[in-house]
Amino acid sequence: MSAAAAVKIEKTEYKGWPNCYRITNGEVELIVTSDIGPRIMRYAFAGGQNLFKEFAETLGKSGEPNWILRGGHRVWAAPEDAVRTYAPDNGPVHIEIKGDVLEATEPVEPLTGLEKQITVKLSPQGTSVEVLHRIRNAGNHPLDLAPWALTMMAPGGIAIHGFPPRGKHPEVLYPTNPLVMWAFSNLSDPRWRFTRKYLMLRQDPANADPQKLGSFNKDTWAAYSLNGELFIKRYDAQDSPKDYPDFGCSFETFTNADFLEMETLGQMKHLKPGAAVEHVEHWTLSKNVHLRNFTDAELDSVVLPLVQAR
Helix, strand or coil: CCCCCCCEEEEEEECCEEEEEEEECCCEEEEEECCCCCEEEEEEECCCCCCECECHHHCCCCCCCCCCCCECEEEEEECCCCCCCCCCCCCCCEEEEECCEEEEECCCCCCCCEEEEEEEEECCCCCCEEEEEEEEECCCCCEEEEEEEEEEECCCCEEEEECCCCCCCCCCCCCCCCEEECCCCCCCCCCEEECCCEEEEECCCCCCCCEEEEECCCEEEEEEEECCEEEEEEEECCCCCCCCHHHHCCEEEEECCCCEEEEEECCCEEECCCCEEEEEEEEEEECCCCCCCCCHHHHHHHCHHHHHCC
């Protein structure tokens, strides 16, 4: 891209949805649909593979009474709840374009009283994206919740999450971070891989057993390696896991046979009526990143510099 590169936002059709918006700087592109959501359905090099999962049978559809697994990137309120979490997002959202920034706002959910919003700001050059998630309590009663940003990744890749800086015994005697399990977590599952510095989870279309773990890192990040490309999402958490949901998680990852999810979480907040909470992720996409052994040494030399690049 030249120094004169700029962000272009144009209305377009995408896989059956007539009212979508393509955000591009010529190098990468994102697709946000206003027919449902708010969701980011695509993030890719221009014309390249979509790193995000898409459920083909649900694309282009809307108006369903129940929450639908469509794929892409969305915002929820944590902790997970069988009713509040799965409030349908199957109706139109309001799109506002402010220069090179796109803002997608869902009408207030009748079931929850929440108004959810995703704002996308793509850099004029390169692949960097700032994604701001905003949840407003539009109801009449205070609510306790945390913002929760979930990205469904396309099948066949490997997720990588970095632990906080490691130390040695007995110089470091205090715990540094939680590692949180669910009732269905199985550490003997071959899709998990643990090294001293990293947690990894492989998406396997042949393995339908759900798996999930959570962790905390002040410099929260996760990467997804797929076909020589690497997606990275970063989030600057607070200093301590205190007040984070799910026993102190700033990051969670989940997989089944269909997709792998990389999720960041903000602090629990007590939202009075009318109050809102915001949660910001930073994304990048890199080409020609071929990981072979997934050792600490390889991840330190190949992935970590891309994570740390600002």
